[in-house]
Amino acid sequence: MPDVRDATPYDALLLLSFGGPEGPDDVIPFLENVTRGRGIPKERLKEVGEHYFLFGGVSPINDQNRALLDALRKDFAEHGLDLPIYWGNRNWAPYLTDTLREMVADGRRRILVLATSAYASYSGCRQYRENLADSLAALEAEGLELPKVDKLRHYFNHPGFLEPMIDGVLASLADLPEDVREGAHIAFSTHSIPNASADTSGPVEDHGEGGAYVEQHLDVAQLIADAVRERTGVDHPWRLVYQSRSGAPHIPWLEPDICDHIEERHAAGVPAVVISPIGFVSDHMEVLYDLDTEAKAKAEELGLPMRRSATVGDDPRFAAAIRDLVLERAAVERAEEVTPCVLGGLGASHNLCPVGCCPARAPRPAAAGADSPYA
């Protein structure tokens, strides 16, 4: 029997996230970091800046990552898993390059990466792998000896990610007035991305209409809807919808938008809606602004009862899922037999992104995949 607390060959876990401003002076520099070379219209940037200013210029994401780090460290300690955890971001301090430099200085040689995005897509997966490649290149230029970096498989269909969201939808339904509860529809919401990015998300063989991005979200939505039906006895109709579109209007992005969907459901006579933000691992600005502010105002204007259900955040079941995924991957690296813990119809996703997975518009080096220029 192998020691189940053994993370060998890994010697560290790296929480890799988006980053966000911590005060009003950070907002513009942060947005410049996010949008460098991405062709986002100026008006859209001003508008998104206002979302942050509405919340004092502070993104909720950094405190949520600190809470997740606490939950992970507590879970690891309670289960005898002795693996240090670091944190680095794409767009704000602590910056990924600085964190990796610190990890090298601490002697870390085999690093496993947990990104705060559960699904395949350029923005949610490959872009983080490109950030890793950029940071490794920077450290190489400093003459440092590079660690080997791997990324955890996509965790959208791990029960520890799903269970807290199922509970969240049940709590939102219970919170609705009794006379509209049974007829409530569920809107599973995720970040809109360009149709072209969705169609090419995931391994090449999964490319096609919506790609792995849409397929994985539909799997999650179905799993949550099924669990809600089993536990309430009510078959709530549902649909996958999108939010936070940011590109130029002539470029097609995934639809329908959550606010249009709310209007359409109201016009169809639906008595209430529960929004389940399955695309977000915690209450990001997109959740606080696009759902809790904008969609809420839309529902109120229509007089449509609406509840937004919880994201997983620092739920202990999510922390335990990450421990499970770390131990699973470590066993894979040790060439041991493992049965991945997974629900739904898609099975466990690949451990190593294959060549051609979630391609960028302009090809750039990406680490932690089959096409990585680093070992």
Ligand SMILES: CC1=C(CCC(=O)O)c2cc3nc(cc4[nH]c(cc5[nH]c(cc1n2)c(C)c5CCC(=O)O)c(CCC(=O)O)c4C)C(CCC(=O)O)=C3C
């Ligand atoms: C799929 C996806 C995720 C989920 C996966 C993941 O979590 O990584 C995500 C997360 C996030 N996106 C975030 C913020 C922003 N995203 C932007 C722009 C964009 N996002 C895109 C997609 C995604 N984004 C895309 C296709 C663009 C267009 C430009 C481009 O191709 O890059 C912009 C520019 C302004 C705008 O137009 O909105 C901002 C400010 C924050 C921080 C929130 C906070 O502070 O709490 C987080 C967690």
Ligand SMILES: [Fe+2]
């Ligand atoms: Fe984004």
